[in-house]
Amino acid sequence: MNRALTNLVDDRQDELKHILSDLIGFSTVSPPARNTSDIQKYIANYLEKLDFHTERWDVFPNDPNLVGMKKGTDSDTYNSLIINGHIDVAEVGDESSWTVPPFSLTEKGKYLYGRGVSDMKGAVACALFATKLLHEEGIDLKGDLQLQTVIGEEVGEAGTLSCIEKGYNADFALVVDGSNREIHGQGGVITGWVTVKSKRVYHDAMRAELNETGEGASAIEKMTKVIESLRNLEKKWAETKEYPGFKKGTTTINPAVIEGGRHAAFVADECRLWITVHFYPHEDYRIVSQEVEEYLHQSLKDDLWFENNPLHFEWGGKSMIEDRGEIFPSAEIDPEHPAIKLLEESHQDIEQVKPFVGMSKTVTDAGWFSDAGIPTAIYGPGKLHEAHSVDEKIELEELIQFTKTLLTFIPAWCNTKKQ
Template sequence: MSSVDRVREAVAAIASRQQEMFDLLEILVSQPTVSPPARNSDEVQGILADELTQLGFEVDRWTVFPGDDNIVGRLTGTDSKQANSLIINGHIDVAEVGDDAGWTYPPFSLTKGSDGRLYGRGVADMKGGMAASLFAVKMLREHGVPLKGDLIFQSVIGEEAGEAGTLSAIERGYTADYAVVVDTSNLHMQGQGGVITGWITVESPVTLHDGMRARTIHAGGRVHGASAIEKMTKIIASLQDLERHWAVMKSYPGFPAGSTTINPAVIEGGRHAAFIADRCALWITVHFYPNESYEEVVKEIEDHVNRAAAADLWLRENPPVFRWGGRSMIEERGEIFPSLELDVNHPALSVLKSAYEQQLQQTPVVDMSPSVTDAGWFAHAGIPAVLFGPGELAHAHAVDESIDPEQLVQFAQILATFIATWCNQAKQVEE
């Protein structure tokens, strides 16, 4: 039997044996890997590790945070040096549920609703994508489809809480010629903007009693002191000016005007009503476009704020201090989601589009995600990538999260065809 026939049989089996995929999804949904609080994925990661081992993958497991391990499986191709390699990436954590009284169906039990959709926390974001991806690989393996290039399957932790599960896998040395992040995209092929959080802190070198306010420079006295809270208002105003400037001067196809934003999300300052505030910290969230790096955006913000501070007599001598990003919103109160500028001319995207058209007999939508995912970490590391997965954003994180089971089947069939094609093509030789 030819390889083409084997692929065709594997794709057909995805549909005829789809209940097996739903059974795997049921197991994944039953594990309440909500993040935060996180630190609860060890059991389900063990299940996935066993599945990968049974499929012939060499499995690597390591702890990112206690109770939260990354799982990466590598299936070494028959001609790794010459053929294309591929990363399939997804996160195993899911959004919080909170009070489940508003749910029609139990959040941690996969349920088929009267409308035919599958319900449960994570089915759209993104245990559905994980189950379908693994099932696609399983059908390729069972039907003897050979792969010349390496296939790397990643189940990472922490995406929901801005934790660096995917970054940890990259730092561990996992790379490939292309990466598909199978997060929620409704079968659109997408790039994305980026997000970074940061802390801006203003601090006085001295702590003054409230009775000294009449003698500070703010009130007209001769003491060179000031309220850190009041000085922070000047920084906030400067951020608003920069945000308005971005709204006018920056744009990117697929995004509404003004999508680059600076949100003053949290402010913390002062110690007691009997003292002049000697410290104030502002937590901001910054959204930027796919053609911008977070390093460039950070520099732009710092330059602008420092110029505003230099125009103030007190801030000139007590300038703001910046702390950007972090590897966990839980541990560090900071996160980074790098942007992904989609290379629409990349040969892997052409192969993926062809697989989509072959399966669905229509042209895929190539656009930009209004959200952010771990896909940007691959671009930041120089690994070409695309966001492509089942599920709709409107259902992710929602009460009664759900997904169309037919779309899960379609996604698995497209991905199986893509893997079988891409991982059997020769690497492009750089000139």
């Protein structure tokens, strides 16, 4: 650890607060989203002054991703690093319930207040400040350092996936979302639409005849069978699936939204159910969604109506706003991976205690790196109960400690030879 370097964080903490104040001043609430061009321009200008090469592209109109790249002096031989964070924030709700202005940084005692200080502009500010100190102090990095500030994480918009699709890669990806400075992997989430649809449409006056003949049925009533089957599958998973660090029964299937029918003069010919499925870190969202489909087909096979009117499935999506769907892949972490061990050591050097290594209670963009075969971990400042809260806050000391850990970890990892 470079003690002189980390001491600069204490000496210049007002600069860290200034960066965070600037970031909080951009109202990047999502939804409605489509409002991040200005903050990304600010970050790009900041990084370019530190000799980063930057690229911006619109994932959605007025919602660009930004990647800043600083090439190492021996990129082929030494480890590369991605630091990833999202710059959208959760909606504020009724501003009258706040005691501080949501988009103006407020300092009270040991806390900083404002929308995003914990989730997760505080971490982004720390990463920016750390890169500035490394640059100004002439700390050479032999491996590449890449900063990604992405859009849409709050509403399941795959900003990080867009970075991966454009070919951005590294030997390790550190997602600095709020983990209370614990090192986390995560389970995953996928949403899906299950549709019951009749091939024929009937007038409401036909219901008595249909009840007698069994020729037709209400799609809404048929959906009740689907919901019952999903509940049975959820119970089965609770009994048969498990993963260290999670309570049994964490693999859930939530029937979140139901839509169906035309109006009272029709027998309902269509019903759609929006479900949210949570799964364990070692599971793949593609396999999990296939499990759901196969179980429903098997459990409903004795109902001839479903044979003639098969279920339809739509899984995932790249935006809860645009296509009403999302995917957060799971992320297993290897506690013995060299980057994880080095991150543990860096944390301990600064905080004098070992960090907890385990699993997040929520989901982040880390799963996209894991899904792409890039070793990853979640490690950032901020407590989960502060995320999305009224009067969102974070301790200044937490940001200071996190910045010091970054200043220890980044040069250690990027100056270690690839294995």
